[in-house]
Every structure is written in C-alpha cells, then in structure tokens.
Amino acid sequence: MDCIFCKIATGEIPSQKVYEDESVVAFKDLSPKAPVHVLIVPKKHIQSVAHFQTEDKELAAHIFVDVVPKLANELGIAENGFRVVMNTGDDGGQTVHHLHVHLLGGRKFTWPPG
Numbered sequence: 001m002d003c004i005f006c007k008i009a010t011g012e013i014p015s016q017k018v019y020e021d022e023s024v025v026a027f028k029d030l031s032p033k034a035p036v037h038v039l040i041v042p043k044k045h046i047q048s049v050a051h052f053q054t055e056d057k058e059l060a061a062h063i064f065v066d067v068v069p070k071l072a073n074e075l076g077i078a079e080n081g082f083r084v085v086m087n088t089g090d091d092g093g094q095t096v097h098h099l100h101v102h103l104l105g106g107r108k109f110t111w112p113p114g
C-alpha cells in the first residue's frame with residue numbers, strides 16, 4: 001500500500017522518531033504548528049478514527065492511556081497543557097489517510113479551531 005505513514009512506521013521513509021513500541025510509532029511533524037508537534041501513529045494501517053474496529057480497542061487505549069500522557073510528560077508539555085487532535089475525513093481536514101494523533105504543545109491554543 002502506498003501510504004506515507006506506513007512507510008515511516010517501517011523506516012522506509014526517514015523521520016525524527018521520539019517513541020516506538022510494538023504497535024505504535026511517534027515522530028516529529030514535518031511542518032510543526034507549535035513548538036512541540038508530534039504525530040502518534042499505529043503501525044497497523046487504519047484509515048481514520050472513523051475506521052476503528054472492535055479489535056482495535058486495546059490499541060486505542062494504548063495510544064490514549066499509555067502513549068499520550070507519557071509523551072506529554074517527556075516532551076515537557078503536561079504541566080502547562082497541550083492539545084490532542086485527530087483530523088478525520090475531508091471536513092475534518094485529514095490530509096494523510098492513516099490514523100494519527102497530533103500532540104501539540106508549547107504555546108497557548110485558541111478555540112474554536114479554524
């Protein structure tokens with residue numbers, strides 16, 4: 001499958017990895033929108049959060065229970081706060097169709113999003 005995040009997950013395309021385990025990889029966004037901007041990506045190709053299956057429950061919990069707080073702590077953004085974003089589908093502004101969690105921090109964000 002010609003998927004950029006699958007290729008980053010296998011190392012075929014280089015990235016600045018900040019975390020990796022058996023099911024997930026996290027790396028710096030190529031075009032950061034904040035002082036800290038990493039993408040947390042499952043190694044399994046899942047198109048978006050709308051495509052999660054029951055079998056992905058453990059993976060989803062792993063991302064949000066284990067990886068997001070761990071990386072927020074390690075990257076120094078847990079105390080002041082941060083933003084977790086999953087752009088989904090065309091209206092959601094998703095440009096890479098392999099599920100990813102944006103973890104952004106190091107500045108104050110506004111609401112509502114554009």
Ligand code: 5GP
Pocket residue numbers: 004013015016027028029030031032039086087093094095096097
């Ligand atoms: P989306 O727009 O789908 O929510 O987010 C895709 C993100 O992937 C964007 O923030 C974009 O900068 C990032 N991105 C796209 N291609 C690459 C790449 O080849 N390497 C890295 N590190 N980030 C990428």
Ligand code: ZN
Pocket residue numbers: 003004005006007044045046097098
């Ligand atoms: Zn993929």
